[in-house]
Amino acid sequence: MYKLVNILLLLFYFGLMPAQHTTPLWKKNAIPNFQKSKxxxxxxxxxxxxxxxxxxPGIEAxxxxxxxxxxxxxxxxxxxxYSGVSYDWEGTDVAKWLNSKGIAAFVLKYRMPQAESVLTSYKAPIQDAQRAIxxxxxxAQExxxxxxxxxxxxFSAGGHLASTLGTHYKKAYYNAKDDIDKEKIRPDFMMLIYPVISMKKGITHYGxxxxxxxxxxxxxxxxxxxxELQVTENTPPTFILHAGDDPAVPIENSIKMYQALVKNKVKTTMHIYPTGGHGFGLGISRKDAPDWANLATTWLNTLNNHLLESK
Structure with a gap:
C-alpha cells in the first residue's frame, strides 16, 4: 500500500510538470510530399x-x-x-546545453524518407529542415x-541533413505556403558531429x-x-567533430567535407579524436568519448563576435 501511494504521488507530481510543446511545421493538410497512410x-x-x-513534423523550442x-x-x-530521431540523446539534451550558453535551441522532428506517407523519399527531411529554419x-523577434x-x-544522419541545409540553400524543396516561406533558407553556421556527408560507396553510411x-x-x-561536392565559397562557417575509430560512419566523411570547405575558403574548424566511436552525443556518456562542449562553446563565442563585427 505504501509503495502504491508513492507511485500515485509521483504520477501526480510529474503530471503537474509543464510539458514541452512541439509546434507543427505545417498545417495538417499542407504537408508537402505527403499522402495519407495507416x-x-x-x-x-x-x-x-x-x-x-x-x-x-515539428520543432520544440x-x-x-x-x-x-x-x-x-x-x-x-x-x-x-534516417530511420528515426534520437530525440533526447541528440536533441533535447543538446538544447539544454545550448541554453546554458545563452543560445536558443529548436529540436527538429523530421519525417523519415521511407515512411509510407512520404511520396519522394529524399525530399522529406530537407523539406522539414528548410521549413524549420x-x-x-x-x-525571431518573438x-x-x-x-x-x-x-x-x-549528429550522424542528422549531420547529413544539417549539411544538406547548408549546401542546398539555393533550392527550396517545396512550394511556398505562406509568409514564413519568404525567409531565407541558408543557415548562418553549421556544426556537424560525427556526420554522414557523402552518399558515395566506400565512404557513406550505407543504412x-x-x-x-x-x-x-x-x-x-x-x-x-x-x-562534400556541393560546397561553395558561400557555404556557412562550419565546426566538424569526429572520432577516428568511428565504426559506423567512416571519418572520411568529415575529412572530405573539411577539404572541400578549405578549398572554397570557408572558415572551418575540425577536431578529430582518436577514440570515441559513434553516437556519443555530448561526449559525457563514456570515458573514451570526446568531451567537446567547451571547444564548441569557444567556437560559438568567436563566431558570435565575428557575426557582430560583420553587421
Whole structure:
C-alpha cells in the first residue's frame, strides 16, 4: 500500500510538470510530399527516446532567459540513420546545453524518407529542415533572436541533413505556403558531429544512404546528396567533430567535407579524436568519448563576435 501511494504521488507530481510543446511545421493538410497512410508514430522501448515513423513534423523550442540570451539560435537535427530521431540523446539534451550558453535551441522532428506517407523519399527531411529554419527566422523577434545568427547542428544522419541545409540553400524543396516561406533558407553556421556527408560507396553510411535514396539510387542523386561536392565559397562557417575509430560512419566523411570547405575558403574548424566511436552525443556518456562542449562553446563565442563585427 505504501509503495502504491508513492507511485500515485509521483504520477501526480510529474503530471503537474509543464510539458514541452512541439509546434507543427505545417498545417495538417499542407504537408508537402505527403499522402495519407495507416502509418503511426512510435517510440520503441529503448534507453533513449527514439521516435520512428513521424507523421507530423515539428520543432520544440528551448529558450534561455532574456537576461542570458545572446541572440543566437541553433536548429538541432538529431541522428538515427534516417530511420528515426534520437530525440533526447541528440536533441533535447543538446538544447539544454545550448541554453546554458545563452543560445536558443529548436529540436527538429523530421519525417523519415521511407515512411509510407512520404511520396519522394529524399525530399522529406530537407523539406522539414528548410521549413524549420524559415519558421525560426520568421518568429525571431518573438523568440528574442537575431535572424542573422541562426545556425544548425546535426549528429550522424542528422549531420547529413544539417549539411544538406547548408549546401542546398539555393533550392527550396517545396512550394511556398505562406509568409514564413519568404525567409531565407541558408543557415548562418553549421556544426556537424560525427556526420554522414557523402552518399558515395566506400565512404557513406550505407543504412543512411539506403533509407534516404533507396536501394539503387541514380548517380545523379548520389552526387547531389554527397554534400562534400556541393560546397561553395558561400557555404556557412562550419565546426566538424569526429572520432577516428568511428565504426559506423567512416571519418572520411568529415575529412572530405573539411577539404572541400578549405578549398572554397570557408572558415572551418575540425577536431578529430582518436577514440570515441559513434553516437556519443555530448561526449559525457563514456570515458573514451570526446568531451567537446567547451571547444564548441569557444567556437560559438568567436563566431558570435565575428557575426557582430560583420553587421
Amino acid at each position: 502509418g503511426k508514430e512510435t517510440i520503441p522501448p529503448r534507453d533513449i527516446i527514439f521516435i520512428k515513423n513521424i507523421q507530423q 528551448f529558450l534561455p532567459s532574456k537576461q542570458s540570451a545572446n541572440g543566437m539560435a541553433v536548429l538541432i537535427c538529431p541522428g538515427g540513420g 524559415r519558421y525560426i527566422r520568421y518568429h 523568440f528574442n533572436l537575431d535572424k542573422n545568427k541562426i545556425g544548425v547542428i546535426g 543512411s544512404r539506403k533509407n534516404l535514396l533507396g536501394e539503387t539510387p541514380s548517380e545523379e542523386l548520389i552526387t547531389a546528396f554527397s554534400n
